[in-house]
Amino acid sequence: MVTTEVKIPLRSVPMERRTPVATLLIPAATMAVLGLWGLGNRGLWGDEATTWAAARRTPAELWHLLQNLDAVHGLYYLLMHGVLALRADELMLRLPSVLAMSWSAAVVAAIGARLAGPRVGLVAGMLFAVVPVVSLYAQEGRSYALVVAGAVTTTYFLVRGCETGQPRWWRLYALAAAATALLHAFALFLLPAHAATLLAARARAREWRLWSLSAAFAVAVVAPIAWVARSQGEAIAWITVPGWDAVTRLVRxxxxxxxxxxxxxxxxxxxxxxAPRRRALDVPRLSLATVALPLLLVPPALLIAVSQVQPLYDQRYVLYALPGLSLLVASGIDRLTSLLLWHSAMLVAGALVVSLVLGGQLGAQRFVRSSESRLDDLRPIAQVVRNDSKPGDAVLFLSGTRRKAAVAYPEAFAGLRDVALAEPPGKSATLSGTELPPSRLRDALSREQRVWLLDREDSDQRRVFRDAGERVKQDVLSDLFHREAVERMHGGSVHLYVHN
Incomplete structure (x- = not known):
């Protein structure tokens, strides 16, 4: 009997390298502690009130809203609808962001561990967790923390797909990329970053084919949402063309x-x-640097470049690029300490750098948990109305967006008559409702005896409004009422006007 020995090249069947559990859990736990620290210190601010207003609507009302505005946040609002159905309060609104950033810290560690070893992964995850801007968005009821989680998960699947060549990782990559872009369409800029990684790694035709199919799937899924969002540009009309100052702020x-x-x-x-460290993967030149550097640079660079023609750039829209820097810093520590003959030098140096970043910026960590870190705080504004108003009083919002205080804290406005409101937000498929036409508004406001006016913080100067309704509010209050009291707080002011 003749037997034939078949030799299988070792590189065709890559060995599974298991990442130590502690490498993942320590960064995740650190991020969870930082995320929960002072989570309820401040009230909802304007953007969180938008989440609150949208997520607490019925699915039918939410569908009608998304046809008018905020289509890019539709999936996030739907997810938050389910979360707030369990318990509707400020902490529950922010808890998904804490969990998302904790997951992100663990996945950053997993990427670093696969590309450069467990010690690099642990330090990378810890460095990501202690950056103040990560805590800022971990404690905010908006989609940006979930986008970061989706982006790093997609990047992890890219690494595994290139490493093993198994189609299942590319299927997961396609699903993760699509879900992340559904959370925010600008996450599609992650795809060119991954293309740059494949280019730098001199990927084979098979990797390019699998990536192209996955990327095409993600773009196809998001395309209808992006098409609808094109007609909703007024939501980001405040964005200006970014200059070098935008780059400087992003770096800081x-x-x-x-x-x-x-x-x-x-x-x-x-x-x-x-001095990048290389790994012997199926893609010969895939390294931590070829993954992390495009992730860090490509999305911000592309969005800033596009914004020179059509202003779209905001720092939070490319927050998912930050893990690239954490991975590079951890790798840099590893490369520098590899010159020493001390086995534990990497972990000791990593711990020192993490302590430096956290301890040297405790002031920044405390700041992101304060009301001043956002444009406004709607809780104290609502508390003034709740404590000092009387049944039968009227309430007036000099700017329609200021109705967010009533949306976020409706119990504080119970019993007050919203004198300018024609149709409430839910029925009008808007965030702040529609208001009476100027002639009807003038008559309605003239009949009130006590009016609580909610306005911006610096509201003593008479302003010139383009909107006729806003002019009527200001004119009637000036002509027929006198201001009896005013209280100012961060981002807003509450005035009591009494009829002459």
């Missing part, structure tokens, strides 16, 4: 608001590029 947000800490972080990241 990612590397740290403290200048000397930012310098240390950037120098360590440069160390990873000067």
């Amino acid at each position: 947000a990612f590397a740290g608001p403290s200048g000397w800490i930012a310098c240390v972080v950037l120098l360590l990241a440069a160390g990873a590029l000067l």
Whole structure:
């Protein structure tokens, strides 16, 4: 009997490298602690009130709203509808963001571990968790933390797909990329970053084919939402053309608001590029640097470039690029400490850098948990109305967006008559409702005896409004009423007007 020995090349069947559980759990737990620290210190601010208003509507009302505005946030609002059905309060509104950032810290660690070893992964996850801007969005009831979680998960699937060549990882990649872009369409800029990774790694035709199919699937899923959102540009009409100051602010947000800490972080990241560590994967040149650097640079660069023609850029829209810097810094620490003969030098140096970033920016960490870190705080505004109003009083919002205080804290406005409101937000498929025409508004307001006016903080100067309804409000209050009391707080003011 003749036997034939078949030799299978080792590179065709990559060995499974298991990441230690502690490498994932320690960054996730750190992020969870930081995310829960002071989670309820401040009230809802304007953008969170938008989430609150949208997510508490029925699915039918939400569908009608998304046809008018905020289509890019539709999936997030639907998810939050389910979350708030369990319990509707400020903490529950923000808890998904805390969980998403905790998951992100673990996945950043997993990416670093697969590309450069468990020690690099652990330090990368910890560095991501202690950046103040990560805590800022971990404690906000908006979609940006979930987008970060989706982006790093998609990146992890890219690494596994290239590493193993198994189609299941590419299927997961396609699903994760589509879901992330449904949370926010600008997450599609992640795809060119991954294309740059494949290009730098000299990927084979098979990897390019699988990536192209996955990317096409994600774009096809998001295309209808993006098409609807094109007609809703008024929601981002406030965005201006970004200049170098936008780049500077992004660097300080990612590397740290403290200048000397930012310098240390950037120098360590440069160390990873000067002497990158390579892994023997199916894609021969896939390294931490070829994954992290495009993730860090490509999405912000593309969005800023596009915004020179059509202003779309905002820092939070590319927050998902931040993990690229955390991975590079961890790799830089590894490369520098590899010159030493001490086995534990990497972990010791990593712990020192993490302590430096966290301890040196505790002031920034405390700031992101304060009301001043956002444009306004609607809770104290609503509390003034709740404490000082009387049944039968009227309430008036000099700007329609200020109705967000009543949307976020409706119990504070119970018993008050919204004198300008014609149709409530839910029925009008808007966020703040529709108001009476100027002639009817003038008659209705003239009949009131006590009116609580909610306005912006610096509202003493008479302003020129383009909208006729806003002019009527200001004119009637000036002609027929006198101001009896005023209280100012961060981002808003409450005035009591009494009829003459």
